[in-house]
Amino acid sequence: MVKCVKCSLADDVLKAGFVRGRQRFFCKSCEYHFTAERPAGVPSRKRHHATIADVARQVGVAPSTVSRALNGHSDISPVTRQAILDAARQLDYQPNLLAQSLKNRATNTIGVVIPDLERPFFATAVSGIQQVATEAGYRVMICQSKESYATEVSNVQALVASQVDGLLICHSRETENFDHMSSTACRDIPIVHFDRVYNQENVSRVMIDDWSGAFAVTEHLVLEGCRRIAILAGPASLLISQQRQAGYLGALRKHGLPVEEELIAHIDFRAESAVACLDAWLALPNPPDAIFSINYTNAFDLILALRSRGRRVPEDMAIAGFGDEFLASLIEPGLTTVDLHPYRIGQQAAHLFLEQVKLQERFEPRTCVVKSELIIRQSSLRGQGQGFQLAI
Amino acid sequence: MVKCVKCSLADDVLKAGFVRGRQRFFCKSCEYHFTAERPAGVPSRKRHHATIADVARQVGVAPSTVSRALNGHSDISPVTRQAILDAARQLDYQPNLLAQSLKNRATNTIGVVIPDLERPFFATAVSGIQQVATEAGYRVMICQSKESYATEVSNVQALVASQVDGLLICHSRETENFDHMSSTACRDIPIVHFDRVYNQENVSRVMIDDWSGAFAVTEHLVLEGCRRIAILAGPASLLISQQRQAGYLGALRKHGLPVEEELIAHIDFRAESAVACLDAWLALPNPPDAIFSINYTNAFDLILALRSRGRRVPEDMAIAGFGDEFLASLIEPGLTTVDLHPYRIGQQAAHLFLEQVKLQERFEPRTCVVKSELIIRQSSLRGQGQGFQLAI
DNA sequence: GACGTTTCCGGAAACGTTGCCGATAGTTTT
DNA sequence: AAAACTATCGGCAACGTTTCCGGAAACGTC
Structure with missing residues (x-):
């Protein structure tokens, strides 16, 4: 017979239904409900650590x-x-x-969202972020959107739910809607956009000077004696395509060179497209003497394709790229390119965040531009021009 | 006059010292202590979010x-x-x-410690980890040791203090003491070592099959007709040097080729050392006809140096490297190398963690070896041998 | 209508930490 | 010696969530 846990009497104990599989009882004398003993609850109590x-x-x-x-x-x-x-x-x-963190309402963690960690540009940028963040006592949580808008949104939500103190983000290619970055969605935490930027007022941004970089590359090619400089750009809809092309056009204009529509190409960054484009140019009655590829991988594609077609670089065709210092230095001939300084971009983004934390509501969102740097190598050295007297 | 906050009488209120800059009072009648009003406490209450x-x-x-x-x-x-x-x-x-997380005693976060995010191998491995972890509902927190033992230790401590549910680690080059990985230091959370491995029993590890990879490369060179195959190894103290050299020796032995001490070199991975080594080999009365570099960057150094010395690759000297698929495919001639499948290594490490979480104390630590894959490209194709009938 | 059952909800105690504030004992001043 | 002060320390309420478990209404059944 079941005894009441209070009065220890078994007389007035009635059954009182089941709760979650266990028999319940009711003691009439004490007017008290209670439940049958738990069936040998496995403790499995995790090792307790000192508190x-x-x-x-x-x-x-x-x-x-x-x-x-x-x-x-x-x-x-x-x-x-x-x-x-x-x-x-x-x-x-x-x-x-x-x-x-729960008590202090601060996690000392910042969230970083990038398209792809495997791309050297982003890996280096993250490294820059981490250096600055670590020195300031912040941990870093990294997410990859893999260029998917949906993944980016869920990344941001996960980081916000994790109560990160700030968000550093480089948007995916797909991202055109920025509702997930709204102040309500992000709980008013500091946000810094870098590289691919949220084009709106009142946000902090760290950007590349695409225009100046493209201008410097093109001017360099001009000064090397090139007169018919082609540009291999990406999709016309992309901001980087537009700005780098603008820099290219600016340099041509400055040096009085005509803009030839047939030398301006927009491709989808695939190697085959680049090679097809190259062949079209080579087939022209008056082919270009230089190609500026706004994407470094396409620049490699061009060099390899030119070699297999028996053309010499830079003698028959000068080549210049954009970005990725490391690879450009390894290839033969060395690729003239623009170092975007991704490490500095990351550092700058982290600094902007720290500044915002420090100044609180006195902080004014602003845009930083990280200077890029023209790196001249073999692939563009025709030596027919006036040398290197150029300013970036 | 100050009134008692309880009885509202000012008569029996006495001053009772200062606490943290504020006057305290004592009411004799109610025997009650109280403190002067806080000097206009700035609320600055952070925006409250729905709970x-x-x-x-x-x-x-x-x-x-x-x-x-x-x-x-x-x-x-x-x-x-x-x-x-x-x-x-x-x-x-x-x-x-x-x-x-505080309530559930689980953060659904795993910590990853790697030497350097900027190295493609690690970036890719992390990517593999993240893919598996994300699918299983885990977040990932990444730290870089930058090859510093002290940094690695503090990384591990920070991750453990953050209550990560598991730790995936590739040790720094400096790491020889593993006290920071002890079960007490790491609060008994699951740990998986990958690539550079904690050489002790009873831990989970994901490793590269250095031996097989090196064996395959060397055998490939033999089958291509090379008879004097040199090996450019790293510091003799490094495990990867030892194991890759062992694979190299195994292949020589299998094919009855003599082991020549003068063709075995240990360098510090710097480009200058590699080039110096190459020049020494080229100056031999009977120079090698192939070089296996256990480090891919040195393989590039060799190719560039050979070209500048007027030697053709692979006709005058076959070259093979180890690791880094992406770069090897870009360079001209394409570099024969071993794909270590870092993505799979990362995936495997994450899977081992998940398995340990799932099986709890029934889990038996074990070592996984991720198969590497010989990728044959132009740099080793002498075409004087018996072709590609080789098994890895 | 007494007993048994199901369904649904509230209260309260955690998880580990921090910060306010009250409360002493001991010391100095008046 | 009362009054004022200093130096320490404990209690308690948060922070936001989850999970027991008790209570009670509504319904069924002999």
């Missing part, structure tokens, strides 16, 4: 005192403090950052 | 009911559930993962 309470117990003080000692507050005597520090070391106490 | 309590208030139910509704538990009527879901949407409620 502030454990340290407090060991020393014989209150948890709040331990907290004060550990955080170097005042209101504590040197002896107690030392005793607490000793006990903490002995118990191998490690503060639970989760609880700290 | 479970807010949703509960709006619907008129208890927080626990909201939690049940949101987590799809039973014990809730369809109408209440719908009302709660509607209210949650209306208030733009987002669960606070911090609080959830």
Whole structure:
């Protein structure tokens, strides 16, 4: 017979239904409900790690005192403090950052969203972010959108739900709607856009000077003696295509060279497209003497294709690319290109975030432009021009 | 005169010292201490975001009911559930993962420590980790040790303090002491070592099959007709040097080729060292006809140096490298190399972690070896041998 | 109508930390 | 010696969530 857990009498105990598979009882005399014993609950209690309470117990003080000692507050005597520090070391106490963050309403973590970690540009940018963030005591959480809008949105949501203190983001190619970046969606945390930028006022941004880079490359080709300079651009809808093409046109204009429509091509960045484009140019009655590829991989494609077609680089055709310092230095001939300084871009983005945290509501969103740098190598050196007297 | 906050009488109120800069008082009649008003405390209350309590208030139910509704538990009527879901949407409620993690004792986050994100091998491995982790509902937190032991240790500590559910690590070159990976230091969370491996029993590891890769490369060179195959290895102390050299020796032995000490070199991976080594070999009375570089960058160095010295690759000297698929395919001539499949390594490491989480204490630590793959390109194709009938 | 059942919800205690504030004992001033 | 002060420390309420478990209404059944 079942006994009441309160009065220990079995007389007035009635069955009172089932809850979650267990029989419940009701004691009429004490008017008390209770449930049958749990069927040998497996404890499987995860190993308990020392908490502030454990340290407090060991020393014989209150948890709040331990907290004060550990955080170097005042209101504590040197002896107690030392005793607490000793006990903490002995118990191998490690503060639970989760609880700290929950209490302090700050995680000391910043979220980073990039299209693809495997692309050297982004890996380097993230590295720059991490260096600055780490020095400032922030951890970094990285997500890849893989150029998918849906993934980007879910990345941002996950980071915000994780209560990151800030968001550094380079949008995917697909991204055209920015509702997921709204202040309400992002809980008013500081946001910095970099590289591919959210084109709207009142946001912090770190950008590449596409125009100047393209201008410098083109001017360099002109000064090397090239007179028919082709440009291999990406889809016309892309901002980078437009701006780099504008820089190209600017240089042509400055040096009084005509703009020939047949030398301006927009492709989808695929190698086959680049090669097809090259062949079309080579078949012209008056082919170009230089090609500026706004994408570095296409520049490699061009060099390889030219070689297999028996053309020499740079003698028969000068080639210049854009971005990716490392690869450009390895290939033969070395590729003239523009170093976009992705590491600095990352650093700058992190600095903008830190500044915003520091200044709070006094912070004014602003746009930073990271200077790019023309790196001249073999692929463009025709040596027929006036040399290198050019300013970027 | 100051009035007591309890009895509202000013008569028996005495000053009672200062606490943290504020005057304190003591009311004799009620025997009550109190402190002067806080000097216009700046609220600066951060924007409050909807919590479970807010949703509960709006619907008129208890927080626990909201939690049940949101987590799809039973014990809730369809109408209440719908009302709660509607209210949650209306208030733009987002669960606070911090609080959830604290309560659930699980963060759904895994920590990754790698030497350098900018190295394509690691970037790709991380990408593989992230793909598997994301699909399993885990977030990823990445740290770089930059090949520094001290940084690695602090990375591990930071991740553990952040309560990550697991740790995937590739050790720095400096790391020889593994105390920071002990079960106590890491709070018994699952750990998987990958690539550079913790050489001890009873840990989970994902490794490259250095031996087989090196064997395959060397055998390929033999079958291409090379008879004096040199190996450009790294520091003899490095495990990868030893194992790749062992694979090289194994292939020579299998095909009855003599091992010539003068064709085995250990360098420090710097380009100048590689070139110096090449020149020494070229100056031999009987120079090698092939070089296997266990490091892909050195392979590039060799190709460039050979070209500048008027030697043809592969006609005068066959070259083969190890690792980094992408670069090897871009260069001219294409570099024969071993694809280490870093993406798979990352995936495998993440899978090992997931398995350990799933099986709990029934999990047996084990070592996985990810098959590498010989990729044959122009740089080794002498065509004087028996062709490609080789098995890796 | 007494007993049993199902359904649904609220209260409360955690998780680990921090910070406010009250409360002492001991010391100095008046 | 009362009054004022200093130096320490404990208690308690948060932070936002989850999970027990008790309570009660509504319904069924002998």
